[in-house]
Amino acid sequence: MTDTTTTAQLPADSAFEKTIDGKQTHLYILKNKNGMEAAMTNYGGRVVSLLVPDKNGKMTDVVLGFESVEGFQNSKEPYYGATIGRYGNRIAKGKFTLDGKQYTLFTNNGPNTLHGGKKGYQDVVWDANQLDSSTLELTYLSKDMEEGFPGNLKIKVVYSLTDDNALKITYEATTDKNTVVNLTNHAFFNLNGEGSGTILNHIVQIDADKYTPVDSTLIPTGKIEPVAGTPFDFTKPTTIGARINNDNQQLKNGNGYDHNFVLNKHDMNTPIATVIGDKSGIEMQIFTDEPAMQFYSGNFMQSMNVMKRGIKDAFRTSFAMETQHYPDSPNQPNFPSTELKPGEVYKTQSIYKFSVVNK
Numbered sequence: 001m002t003d004t005t006t007t008a009q010l011p012a013d014s015a016f017e018k019t020i021d022g023k024q025t026h027l028y029i030l031k032n033k034n035g036m037e038a039a040m041t042n043y044g045g046r047v048v049s050l051l052v053p054d055k056n057g058k059m060t061d062v063v064l065g066f067e068s069v070e071g072f073q074n075s076k077e078p079y080y081g082a083t084i085g086r087y088g089n090r091i092a093k094g095k096f097t098l099d100g101k102q103y104t105l106f107t108n109n110g111p112n113t114l115h116g117g118k119k120g121y122q123d124v125v126w127d128a129n130q131l132d133s134s135t136l137e138l139t140y141l142s143k144d145m146e147e148g149f150p151g152n153l154k155i156k157v158v159y160s161l162t163d164d165n166a167l168k169i170t171y172e173a174t175t176d177k178n179t180v181v182n183l184t185n186h187a188f189f190n191l192n193g194e195g196s197g198t199i200l201n202h203i204v205q206i207d208a209d210k211y212t213p214v215d216s217t218l219i220p221t222g223k224i225e226p227v228a229g230t231p232f233d234f235t236k237p238t239t240i241g242a243r244i245n246n247d248n249q250q251l252k253n254g255n256g257y258d259h260n261f262v263l264n265k266h267d268m269n270t271p272i273a274t275v276i277g278d279k280s281g282i283e284m285q286i287f288t289d290e291p292a293m294q295f296y297s298g299n300f301m302q303s304m305n306v307m308k309r310g311i312k313d314a315f316r317t318s319f320a321m322e323t324q325h326y327p328d329s330p331n332q333p334n335f336p337s338t339e340l341k342p343g344e345v346y347k348t349q350s351i352y353k354f355s356v357v358n359k
Contacts, residue, residue: 008061008193010039010049011308015068018043023125025069028136032161035059036354042128043069045083045121045138045157047187049308050167052354054193055281062282062354064188064318067308076304077313079186082122083157084115086142086149087338088184089260089294089327092219096330098150098339099178105148110217115186117147122186126157135160144177151177151340166353173346180338181346182325184290188298188318191277191284195311199298199319200241201278206234206295207271208261212326212335216253220328220335224262232259237274240297240319256299256316260292260327268349273321281358288323288350291336296320323350 016027025043037059039049050063065081066072072080094107094117106118115122126138135158142153156172171183190199211232212220227233231243231251244256251257263272271285273293286293297319303312326335340346 008049008051008059010037010051011065011067016041016043016048018069020069020073020125025125026128028128028130030134030136030159030161032134032165033163034165036161036165038159038161038167040136040159041069041072042126042138043072044081044123045126045140046072046081047159047167047185048081050187052165052282053356054277055356055358060193060280060282061308062189062191062193062277062284064190064194064307064313066305071306077301079115079122080188082186083126083138083183084186084322085121085155085181085183086116086147086153087113087180087330088115088182088322088324090114090219092328092331096180098180098330103148103150112217112219119147134162149179151175151179153179153181155183157183164353165355166351168349168351170349171346173340174342174344175340176342178339178341180330181340182329182338183346183348184322184324185350186320186322187352188320189275189284190318191275191282192279194308195317196279198241198316200239200244200316202240202319203237203276203278204234204240204273204295205237206261206273206293207264207266208293209235209264210262212260212262213250214253214259218254218258220260220326220332222332222334227261232257232261237276239278244297254299257295257297258299260294260324262292262326263288263290268351271353275319275321276357281356283355283357285353285355286321286323286350287353289348290323290325290350292324292326294320294322294324294327296322
């Protein structure tokens with residue numbers, strides 16, 4: 001008989017009621033007809049919890065997060081579950097040139113800018129409108145020269161739970177000045193459930209024959225190299241831990257996997273990545289119209305944060321798969337462009353779909 005005991009619960013609404021920068025934060029609950037639930041907060045546009053059934057029917061929280069707004073504010077890792085921008089991933093030396101003008105950004109990751117700078121979108125309060133029981137619309141005006149980026153950028157991000165057990169994220173943005181944009185979500189996943197231990201036995205498949213190698217500061221070298229014959233070959237199902245400790249300079253640079261995978265030609269009908277929790281049987285398929293995805297294996301987690309249910313974020317106990325354009329594209333002319341001009345609409349979508357195997 002299937003055990004339908006609920007093993008995970010959503011945080012309390014009251015813990016997310018706070019005024020930050022003169023704006024009110026809240027917790028929003030999304031549900032689909034199958035009992036899947038997501039908790040979101042407009043502080044950072046974050047996924048706080050994501051409850052999906054495992055192979056025994058137990059509701060399992062597959063996203064790491066905190067019990068309160070203060071938890072996110074005080075976290076040593078600022079990106080848990082957040083909507084990331086204006087530019088997801090790294091920009092070398094905090095500088096880029098657009099239309100002949102050099103722009104200087106705050107360097108918050110060694111010599112580089114990461115995920116938008118000192119105060120990226122993970123630290124702002126978004127305007128929220130819950131459209132229905134399964135849909136949350138978030139909007140934000142990123143002002144001209146905020147964090148050094150040109151142009152007033154009007155952003156709309158819609159999170160929805162679909163009835164085929166997927167978390168769907170759509171992004172839209174317009175600008176009044178030429179700028180660069182690369183939006184993504186930074187959920188940290190453990191498909192065995194938050195607090196269940198290592199993710200090294202999760203099975204991963206990524207539809208990418210190539211990746212972008214990085215230097216010691218995790219900036220792409222500009223080369224696009226084949227994954228074949230390297231620890232970065234996930235074209236066939238492989239556990240995260242199978243080769244993570246190989247004697248490989250790229251793994252040393254990233255302290256594990258923290259690399260941009262160049263996705264093979266794809267559309268929204270075919271998953272570009274699949275991950276299976278070895279204990280839970282939960283399978284997550286990722287669909288996107290983005291050209292790339294950053295795979296991060298939780299290498300910098302140091303048990304410095306107490307997450308939901310009192311769990312510590314120990315080394316490699318979660319992973320991230322951030323759909324995106326390539327890192328440092330504004331400085332790499334051979335990478336797909338991230339420029340957005342007035343009159344254009346930046347529009348992209350990504351879907352994280354859940355099911356079970358070995359039922």
